[in-house]
Amino acid sequence: MLLDALKAEQFRLWRDRGAVIFGFAVPGVGVLLLGLIATLFMKLVAKVPIPGHVNLGSDLVGALSGTGSPITQIFFLIGAAAIFGTDYRWETWRLQTPRNSRLNLMLAKFAAYGAATALALVGMGIGGVLSGLARAVIEAEPMDAINFAAFAPAFLRAFAAGWLELMVAGSVAALLAVLTRTNVAAIIVTLLLAFTQAIIMGIARPDPVNPPWDALLTFPGLSAQVLRGGPVGIGGVTAHGAEQATVFLLLWLAVFAGLTIFLFQRQELTRE
Amino acid sequence: MSFALQAIGLSKTFGSGAGGVKALDDFSLDIPRGGVFGVLGPNGAGKSTLFRLALGLIKPTGGEVRLLEQPAGDPRALRRIGSMIETPRFHPYLTARETLVMLSTQSGAASPDIAGWLARVGIADAADRKTKGFSVGMKQRLGLAAALITRPEVVILDEPTSGMDPSGILEIRALIRELADRDGVTVILASHQLDEVQRVCNRVAFLAKGKLTAVEDLSQTEEKLRILATPQAAVLDILGKRGTADGEAVLAAIARPEAPDLIRALATRGVDVVEARWVGGDLERAYLFHTRS
Ligand SMILES: Nc1ncnc2c1ncn2[C@@H]1O[C@H](COP(=O)(O)OP(=O)(O)OP(=O)(O)O)[C@@H](O)[C@H]1O
Ligand SMILES: [Mg+2]
Secondary structure, X not given: OHHHHHHHHHHHHHHOHHHHHHHHHHHHHHHHHHHHHHHHHHHHHHOOOOOOOEOHHHHHHHHHHHHHXXXXXXXXXXHXXXXXXXXXXXXXXXXXXXXXXXXXXXXXXXXXXXXXXXXXXXXXXXXXXXXXXXXXXXXXXXXXXXXXXXXXXXXXXXXXXXXXXXXXXXXXXXXXXXXXXXXXXXXXXXXXXXXXXXXXXXXXXOOOOOOOXXXXXXXXXXXXXXXXXXXXXXXXXXXXXXXXXXXXXXXXXXXXXXXXXXXXXXXXXXXX | OOEEEEEEEEEEEEOOHHHOEEEEEEEXXXXXXXXXXXXXXXXXXXXXXXXXXXXXXXXXXXXXXXXXXXXXXXXXXXXXEEEEOOOOOOOOOOEHXXXXXXXXXXXXXXXXXXXXXXXXXXXXXXXXXXXXXXXHHHXXXXXXXXXXXXXXXXXXXXXXXXXXXXXXXXXXXXXXXXXXXXXXXXXXXXXXXXXXXXXXXXXXXXXXXXXXXXXXXXXXXXXXXXEEEEOHHHHHHHHHHHEEEEOOEEEEOOOHHHHHHHHHHHHXXXXXXXXXXXXXXXXXXXXXXXXXX
């Protein structure tokens, strides 16, 4: 039964071109375009070379770290709202809830969002690598050989951190989509929360190398940063508490996804 | 006897306090399996609410509703039924074919005959068009295909022909009868078209203001020829026991082949026949009688 719901949801999502493109394709394309524009700007307008050799490994990891920005998150929230809000928007729940359990239907949506997010992260990584290659060509800059021993864990951590962070944001959007039955509310409110988090973190300034556990628990954004290895530019020092951070991110995900499912199972679909 | 749908003291109130609407009020009804069962009642009587409760879309305020003798919302019972509640809506970015693929996948239907059903409801030509551009009638047809694609044992159809063109109405009427007679499907049909109900239903329930007011067996009420003619007395005289006055008109309980002879007889007696038409037995009057406030 769960498998049926998963297959159906993947089938549907893939054909919702607007959601796929704006939600999950734009981030990768955006990373590539921004990289290209930056390189061209430095070469043609500022006329100063970007310091350092091209390193595709750090380009890739750097691209994945973009998930921490609320601007990047906007796209994923559009994708999440399209997935979780589509059946309210088009009043199509009544076609579906008699065909499978509500638990399965909602789990299928989370799985679809998770898979699409993972693919979008791959897209962002590819965008980072391509923009690095473009810089190598445009600036005729030599490329560093990739040190796989250092690159592999950094990549895995950045990927896991980005994915978990976006899953938490997506599950907040899911909860709001079910609660309000509208996509726009889900996107806007989640975005406001993301900006609020960024502002409070800026004011509270938790120690980025040894963050206290309560700060990690309060800010999923900080947890993601720690899991990634620390904010960019703390001088090669790896932040402590990655295990804790992972647990807290999973906890947030479980709380929001659990609330979403709990609410949906009890929801009256009077119009939908 | 086994039951397709049972409502036991079912109540549903929307909203609360003074503004609350009692859509169903201590409502009890048994719909047996087999044949076509009509659910009639004026706008707002609670027909769609009954179906939504049975499908588990909404929860009762009181009482119980059972589908195939399982509690409402039981996924295993739900998989044995098909439904179309009010005007169906679809994801606009899916084509008709994709809609059926998605929905039948969700139901876990093994090898659904998608092309076959698209043809049977008459939208094979539009199979690969996005549903965004579908007319009301086309959506209605796709909704029927969606309800039937899983080969259900019971299908709930809430006004399946509203918005359909006349030939569509005839096709769907034939389809409903065929489902019941050939495929052994129990059809539960809500409709405002009394002649449609008269033709396809075996039994009907009348609802008014959230209550069940009557259940009638339609195989017993036959269609009659309603004759508007002057003088009325002469018509009644000719018909004898088979005629009953109905306002200014006369209802003639005769079979269709007898009609030409009757009209000829009326003409020879110098009766001016203004109008003669077949009316759905007593259903129209039964409807008005049972749903009057
Ligand atoms: N979601 C809702 N919120 C508030 N009231 C509702 C809601 N759904 C139905 N009602 C009310 O419940 C009553 C029954 O509605 P229902 O849709 O079941 O009627 P119906 O018999 O299907 O009518 P129709 O023939 O017009 O389709 C109506 O008074 C309606 O206004
Ligand atoms: Mg209705």
